[in-house]
Amino acid sequence: MRLKIDNKYFNHSIKTKPVIKIIIVVLLAGLLLSGCAKAPIKIGFIGDLTSKNSQLSIDARNAVEYAMNQVNEKGGINGRLLELVVKDDQADTAIALKRDQEFLDEGVHFVIGHMHSNMADAMKQSASDKLLFISPTMGTDTLSFLDDFIIRTAPLNAAQAQIFSEYYLENKLTDLVVVCDLMNREYTETVANQLEILLSKSNAKPKAMIKYDSRTDDLKNVVDQVLLEKPNTLLLLSQATDSAYFIQGIKKALPNINAFSVSWSMTKDFIVNGGKYAEGTKFIGVYSPEEESNAYVSFAEGFEKVYNYKPSFASVLGADAFQTLYLGIKGAKELTPTHVKQAILATNVIEGLQESFSIDKFGDDTKGYMFFELVNGVYVPLRE
Numbered sequence: 001m002r003l004k005i006d007n008k009y010f011n012h013s014i015k016t017k018p019v020i021k022i023i024i025v026v027l028l029a030g031l032l033l034s035g036c037a038k039a040p041i042k043i044g045f046i047g048d049l050t051s052k053n054s055q056l057s058i059d060a061r062n063a064v065e066y067a068m069n070q071v072n073e074k075g076g077i078n079g080r081l082l083e084l085v086v087k088d089d090q091a092d093t094a095i096a097l098k099r100d101q102e103f104l105d106e107g108v109h110f111v112i113g114h115m116h117s118n119m120a121d122a123m124k125q126s127a128s129d130k131l132l133f134i135s136p137t138m139g140t141d142t143l144s145f146l147d148d149f150i151i152r153t154a155p156l157n158a159a160q161a162q163i164f165s166e167y168y169l170e171n172k173l174t175d176l177v178v179v180c181d182l183m184n185r186e187y188t189e190t191v192a193n194q195l196e197i198l199l200s201k202s203n204a205k206p207k208a209m210i211k212y213d214s215r216t217d218d219l220k221n222v223v224d225q226v227l228l229e230k231p232n233t234l235l236l237l238s239q240a241t242d243s244a245y246f247i248q249g250i251k252k253a254l255p256n257i258n259a260f261s262v263s264w265s266m267t268k269d270f271i272v273n274g275g276k277y278a279e280g281t282k283f284i285g286v287y288s289p290e291e292e293s294n295a296y297v298s299f300a301e302g303f304e305k306v307y308n309y310k311p312s313f314a315s316v317l318g319a320d321a322f323q324t325l326y327l328g329i330k331g332a333k334e335l336t337p338t339h340v341k342q343a344i345l346a347t348n349v350i351e352g353l354q355e356s357f358s359i360d361k362f363g364d365d366t367k368g369y370m371f372f373e374l375v376n377g378v379y380v381p382l383r384e
Contacts, residue, residue, distance in 0.1 A: 040083040041076070041329065043068065044103045046113035048091040053183070053214070053239045055267040057115045060136045060318030061086060062307050064112050066299070067322045077330050089114055091183065093122045100126035109337055110329070112321050114138060115314075117157065117187035123150060132337035134325045136317035137263075140186040144364060149337055151344055151363040153320045153352075157187055160262055160284045161194035163369050164235065169202055173258055176206040177231035179222060179246060181238040183214045184264070188237040191262065195235075207231055214242050223249035230254075236261040244273035251277040260284070263369075267312045271377050283372045286313050288381045289355050296353045313379075320352040324359065 045064050047057025068082050076082055085108050089096035096119050103111055111133050114123050117140035127133050127149040135150065139157040143150055168176065178195065180188045192209060199205055208229045212222050223246060226234065234250060234257050236243045243265040250257060261270075263285045270278055292300075299319060303311045311319075324344055329335065331343035345363070349356050358366045371382040 038080045040081045041335065042083045042085055042106070042108045042110075043325065044085045044087065044108040044111035044113070046087045046089050046096070046099055046103075046111055047115035049086075049088040050090060052241050053091060053116070055240055055269045055312075056137060056264065056314045057113075059267060059312045059314040060112070060115060060321070063299075063303065063311060063315040063318035064322045066303050066306060067319050067326075070302075071326065077326065089119060089122070091116050091118060093119065096122035097125060100131065104131060109335075110134070110325055110340060112136065112318070112325060116184050117190075118184045120186050124148070129336070129338050132341055134321045136321040137314055141190055142186060145362050147362060149341060151321075151324060151341070151359060153317055153324055153357070153359075153365050153367070155286060155365065155367040155369060157190045158194045159369055161191050161198055163371070164260065164284055165195055165198040167371065168199065168233070169204060173233045174204075175230070175232040176204075176235060177208045177210060177226055177229045177233070178206050178235045179226065179238060180209060180211045181214045181242060182211055184239070187264065191237055214238065219245050220249070222246065226250055227253050231257065233258040234260065236265065238265065240265045240267045240269035241273050244270045244275075244278060247274050247281060248277045258282075263313055266372065266379055267314065268309055271374065274374075278374055279376070281374050282382070283374070283379065284369050285372045285379065285381075286317065287355065287368045287370045288372075290381075290383065293354060295351070299353055316353050320350070320357070323352065324350055 045061050047060060048054050049057050049061065065084055068084055071077065072081050085103065085106060087099040087102065089099050096114060100122065109131055111131060113133065114135060115137050117138050120138065120140045120142050123133055129149065132149045133151065135152045135154070137154045138152055139154040141156055141158050143152065144156060178192050180192045182188070196206060210222060210225050219242060227250065236246055238246065243261050247259060251259065259281045261281060261283050263283065266283050266285050300311050303315065327347050327350060328340040328344035331347070332339040344359055345361060349358060372379045373382055
């Protein structure tokens, strides 16, 4: 083939200029190669990243980002790099629906999130054969036993009520007051209502259920209501900064109270804001094996170097959600939500950071819960 360049600097046939021939061939090769380069696979992440409840989502996002960078350093998936697209749903249904549509508009068809259970309705509306969600922490029972485009790597919320009721009765605890944040009512009310049912069967119904909305209510009023009940046992179904505030106010007046909370509070915010009063609080958290896996140790060390704090339970679940999606994309016959979902469901065992787990035919996982205690600023597993 003969190529000619015509401008004010050149008016020569390439046939007569070997040096120019070489330059043009190199340029053309570069253009052809760049044209053949595979576009990155876009993966979305969405959660509440700006409110006082944001630490949960931040921890998971950082874990996804870290895990994705590790994959990209090894060449991506099937020769394609991964691109992370992050959005903030502000734990608001209307905003969540808008952000989900933005993912589609931007060519994103696989999303890790949402994070809070009060986003369940938005996620059910958005999930489709065009948009597959992998939620790291949404354990609401309203999503159970549904054949949809939602995969979850967190255990179900109602199981927290079961494990707490067993502990409460076996240890002969009394005078329970439950504090329930309605901001995330899909989560908190599920646990609270199930707990009331279970304890009522043993004539151990909670002394009081105190409900509040962290977006609008005065937290001091919640503390005052708890103190009026003079409980021996306290269960906080609230996020970390609220739980820390409650613990401080309540333990100052009732230093010997048996204080419990849930995995939603198990972030560094509770430790930092709770101070000395946070120590000794017990938590219902996601099961952790007795020996840390090599994969977790490596992840934790790398994560801390990058983000300057230790990974939380939400970080682990975020990494597990990414691993689940990674396996689905890698094994899918076609890069569509339908085929990726099929590949995930066909995976018998997923090697998570801390333990192996499975995803059932409805997209729910097989993880369980256990108790932890905050000791010297560390969430320590309590084993029998």
